[in-house]
Amino acid sequence: MDATTFKQRLLPLSRQLYWTAFRLTGGRSEAEDLVQEVYAKLWTLRDKLPPDMNDLPYCLRTMRNIFLNQQRAQHLETDDADDERLGNIADDDTPDTLTERRELSEIALKLVENLPEQQRRVMTMKDVDDCSMDEIAAHTGLAPGNIRVILSRARKTVRQELEKMLAIRKYTHYSHDEQRH
Numbered sequence: 001m002d003a004t005t006f007k008q009r010l011l012p013l014s015r016q017l018y019w020t021a022f023r024l025t026g027g028r029s030e031a032e033d034l035v036q037e038v039y040a041k042l043w044t045l046r047d048k049l050p051p052d053m054n055d056l057p058y059c060l061r062t063m064r065n066i067f068l069n070q071q072r073a074q075h076l077e078t079d080d081a082d083d084e085r086l087g088n089i090a091d092d093d094t095p096d097t098l099t100e101r102r103e104l105s106e107i108a109l110k111l112v113e114n115l116p117e118q119q120r121r122v123m124t125m126k127d128v129d130d131c132s133m134d135e136i137a138a139h140t141g142l143a144p145g146n147i148r149v150i151l152s153r154a155r156k157t158v159r160q161e162l163e164k165m166l167a168i169r170k171y172t173h174y175s176h177d178e179q180r181h
Helices: 003-009 011-025 028-044 055-073 080-086 095-113 117-128 133-140 144-180
Strands: none
Touching: 003 011, 011 028, 011 055, 028 055, 055 117, 055 133, 095 117, 095 144, 117 133, 117 144, 133 144
């Protein structure tokens, strides 16, 4: 990808990238730094980027990976501030409850990653990146009606798989308790 194509295709995404970065980092300067790192990484890889890539999801995945790598490098799994941004903590939450909530979030993310490409892309754009139906339609070329159907199917699949996993988990937990008594 040459410099002109890079500027035309990827730089217009900066606003959406910034708001996603802001939600991840919780701070203005940190979000700006993260967006700059995403663009630096993409610029470095510009000759290896697939010409038919879906730009916004690719950039967002790159951002997520950079953010997670930074967190790992700092040995900051998730602290209370991250938990507050990711899911309201009640005063009576225990460390076990917080751990379980974090595990469920990770499971849900893995389930989304296992969806068919189109469902994963639409669900990520709508539920993670908070894109409007018009923005999703512009990036995917799909009609709003089709987007709603795809989104509904994706959410249903994730919900059903999560329910199955929770049922197995509950059964396994119950079985272990029975064996101890």
